[in-house]
Amino acid sequence: MPxxxxxxxxLLLHAEEQLFHKDHPVSYGLYQRAxxxxxxxxxxxxxxxxxxxxxxxVKAARGAHFTDVDGNDYIDFCLGDxxxxxxxxxxxxxxxIREQIEKGITxxxxxxxxxxxGEELQRRFKLPFWQFALTATDANRFVLRMARMITxxxxxxxxxxxxxxxxxxxxxxxxxxxxxxxxxxNMGPQIDPVHTTKVIEFNDVxxxxxxxxAGDVAAVLAEPVMTNIGIIHPEAGFHEKLREITRRTGTxxxxxxxxxxxxxxxxxxxxxxxxxxxxxxxKPLAGxxxxxxxxxxxxxxxxxxxxLALDDADVGGIGGTLAGNALSIAAMKATLQNVxxxxxxxxxxxxxxxxxxGVEGVIREFNLPWIVKRLGxxxxxxxxxxxxxxxxxxxxxxxVELDRYMHLYALNRGILMTPFHNMALISPAxxxxxxxxHTKVFREAVQSLFG
Ligand SMILES: Cc1ncc(COP(=O)(O)O)c(C=O)c1O
Numbered sequence: 001m002p003x004x005x006x007x008x009x010x011l012l013l014h015a016e017e018q019l020f021h022k023d024h025p026v027s028y029g030l031y032q033r034a035x036x037x038x039x040x041x042x043x044x045x046x047x048x049x050x051x052x053x054x055x056x057x058v059k060a061a062r063g064a065h066f067t068d069v070d071g072n073d074y075i076d077f078c079l080g081d082x083x084x085x086x087x088x089x090x091x092x093x094x095x096x097i098r099e100q101i102e103k104g105i106t107x108x109x110x111x112x113x114x115x116x117x118g119e120e121l122q123r124r125f126k127l128p129f130w131q132f133a134l135t136a137t138d139a140n141r142f143v144l145r146m147a148r149m150i151t152x153x154x155x156x157x158x159x160x161x162x163x164x165x166x167x168x169x170x171x172x173x174x175x176x177x178x179x180x181x182x183x184x185x186n187m188g189p190q191i192d193p194v195h196t197t198k199v200i201e202f203n204d205v206x207x208x209x210x211x212x213x214a215g216d217v218a219a220v221l222a223e224p225v226m227t228n229i230g231i232i233h234p235e236a237g238f239h240e241k242l243r244e245i246t247r248r249t250g251t252x253x254x255x256x257x258x259x260x261x262x263x264x265x266x267x268x269x270x271x272x273x274x275x276x277x278x279x280x281x282x283k284p285l286a287g288x289x290x291x292x293x294x295x296x297x298x299x300x301x302x303x304x305x306x307x308l309a310l311d312d313a314d315v316g317g318i319g320g321t322l323a324g325n326a327l328s329i330a331a332m333k334a335t336l337q338n339v340x341x342x343x344x345x346x347x348x349x350x351x352x353x354x355x356x357x358g359v360e361g362v363i364r365e366f367n368l369p370w371i372v373k374r375l376g377x378x379x380x381x382x383x384x385x386x387x388x389x390x391x392x393x394x395x396x397x398x399x400v401e402l403d404r405y406m407h408l409y410a411l412n413r414g415i416l417m418t419p420f421h422n423m424a425l426i427s428p429a430x431x432x433x434x435x436x437x438h439t440k441v442f443r444e445a446v447q448s449l450f451g
Contacts, residue, residue, distance in 0.1 A: 001369050002450045009401055012448055016408040020052045023412065026069040027057045049419050051407035061088035063429030066416075075434045077424035078416045082259055085284040085377070086339045087427035093287035096334030097327065106325035114329050120336050124266040125257075125279050127295035132324035136258040136282025137165025139294040140221065142318045143278040144169065146296070147219035147252045150303040157211055157220045157251075159202040161391025163228035164221055164256050165282075169196045174392060201390035202226050203234060205241045212249040219252040219278070224268035227259040229394040230421050231373040231380055233387070239274055252300070254278040261285075262378040262425065264345050286331035287339060290322075339428060348377035348426040351435060355379055355424060358439030365443075366450050380423040381406075381442075409445040410438070 021028065031054040035041035040048050047055050057069045064087055067073050079085050086093065118130045133139045144156055144167065158164070160174045171186040172193040180199045182192050198217060200207035211217065224239065226232035246253045255276035257267035261284065264271040269279060277300050282292030296304075309316070322328075356379045359372045369385040383402055388394035403422065410417055415438055417424060424438065 001367055004402065004449065006401075009405060009449065013401065013405045013408065016405065016412055017053060019412050020408060023072060024052065024054075024056060024068070024070050028054055030057045030069060031055060046419075051404050051411055051419065056411070063087045063089075064427045064431070064434055065429075072414065074411075074414050074416050075430075075437060076416045076427075077430075077438065078418040079425045079427055080283075080288060081418055081420075082262070082283040082425065084288045085262065085425050085427060086287045086335055087429035088288070090287050090335070090339045090428065092334045092338035093289075093331050096330045097289065100327050100330035103326070105327045106322055108321065110324070111326050111329065113326075113333050114324065117329055117333050117336065120333075121293060121295055124336075125269055125295055126266070127276075127279055128298050129301045130293055130295045132329070133282070133292040133294065134290045134320050134323050134328070135165065136256070136280060136292045137167060138320055138323070139280040139282055139292040140164045140167045140170075140254070140256060143254050143280055143294050143296070144219060144221065145317050146300065146304055147254065147278070149307055150300065151218040151250065151252065153216050153218040153251075155196060155198055155217045157198040157200065157208075157217045159222060159226065159391060160199055161229035161395050162221075162223065162226065164223075165258075167221075169193055170221065172197045172199045174199055174201070201392055202232055203238055203389050205238065205245075208242065208245055212245055212251050215249060217249070217251050219254050220246055221254045221256060223256050223258075224260050224272070224274060225263070225375055226391060226394075227375070227378070227423075228420070229391045230382060230388065230397075231375050231378070231423075232390060232394055233373070233375070235389070239272065243275060252277040254280060257281045258283050259378070260375065261340075263376040265340060265342055268375075284340065285335060286328045287335040289328050289331040291328035291332050344428045345376065348428065348430070351430060351432065352377045352379055352424075352426045354432065355426065355435045355438065358435060359442055362439065362443045362446055366446050368446065368450065377426040378423060380418075380421055382422075405449075406442075406445055409448070410441055413441045413444075415441055 031041050042048050042055055059067045059069050064076055066076055121130045122128060156169050158170050164170050168189060171183040172180055173183045175181045180194050198211045200211055253276045255269055255274060257269060257279055258281055260268040261281055277297050279295045285291045352374055356372045356374045359381055363370050370381055370383055372379055372381045373387060383399050384397040406422055407417055
């Protein structure tokens with residue numbers, strides 16, 4: 001098996017950085033200007049985490065491609081980290097947005113369309129009651145409040161290296177001895193999450209049993225397949241155990257489908273018959289217009305109603321003035337009806353299999369100790385020979401320099417991968433030619449390192 005020459009990697013990375021500078025002079029100029037008014041030169045902190053030393057400024061995006069201000073064209077496999085999994089500005093969503101804009105954008109009153117959306121969510125996810133938010137973060141915050149209110153229990157439980165948005169209680173990890181600590185660089189927490197949250201490794205049934213047996217956990221908040229530290233599949237029987245133990249201990253189960261909606265039209269939940277008490281989802285629901293949802297069971301709805309003081313519903317910690325606004329509902333209806341369809345999922349999963357086969361072919365050709373993991377229309381490559389079983393193992397496999405090189409090599413050749421790991425999503429507009437280009441560039445990158 002070939003080993004990675006770190007000196008060579010450093011030199012190659014330096015050369016890619018120079019190439020990036022040469023090919024992006026207009027972006028560079030804009031970045032310098034942006035730094036004078038925007039903290040870090042970007043509107044949102046994450047945008048400085050790309051592989052180039054400054055962000056690419058976008059001129060226009062449509063379907064699976066975008067162009068930058070320097071005239072470079074890119075295939076977008078990042079797709080707004082799932083926010084644009086529908087492809088950029090899908091026709092049906094754009095049409096609905098245009099029509100709705102003429103009829104009002106936000107009112108704090110419902111239009112009839114919202115009932116269609118509620119019924120469609122019932123059909124897809126098999127949960128009877130729904131509420132709307134603007135971001136998946138908010139959806140998660142709100143259901144955590146509901147869960148604590150209903151159960152009267154103070155704590156929540158999450159899996160090591162999860163990500164559920166900027167939800168304060170979730171920024172907790174396990175240290176090398178397996179003790180819970182506030183996640184490194186947790187910015188100004190109101191309270192140390194070790195007081196609010198239990199954290200265990202994914203797939204660890206024994207730890208789950210112990211953590212929930214104390215009866216002080218209101219809810220487990222989980223992605224059904226971990227995605228934010230890379231794709232980590234549940235082991236056989238894990239979800240059955242998770243459901244059985246949560247039920248037995250009176251703990252509510254929240255399944256966050258924000259990324260795993262890549263697994264099918266009803267997410268991983270519908271595809272695998274999970275039975276959560278709550279389900280949350282945001283990002284691609286409205287084709288990129290801010291929109292999120294949270295659904296729950298009849299029992300949760302009843303228990304919540306019994307404790308809810310309607311007169312104070314607007315100041316109880318669940319809200320968002322713009323939540324359920326007419327524009328996002330119209331966009332959500334059009335997107336669910338026309339874009340995130342059964343046909344899309346079937347076709348995208350097939351193309352993703354083709355993507356994965358291309359990458360695996362290169363890995364085999366060069367005999368690399370790397371693997372590719374896939375979930376529906378999402379995949380990513382890992383610089384380790386076996387799939388990690390949990391977040392701790394996955395985190396230990398991160399190779400920052402190699403990761404940066406693979407991203408930048410791709411970016412310099414017209415391919416955008418998701419910045420926090422080597423993840424690729426297939427949209428309705430992604431073509432076989434787009435995938436072939438990725439396979440070719442991936443092979444060239446590997447050749448430059450190991451050839
Ligand atoms: C699983 C999961 N849940 C929730 C969120 C939060 O989404 P948002 O940042 O749109 O609120 C994310 C964001 O990456 C996520 O990956």
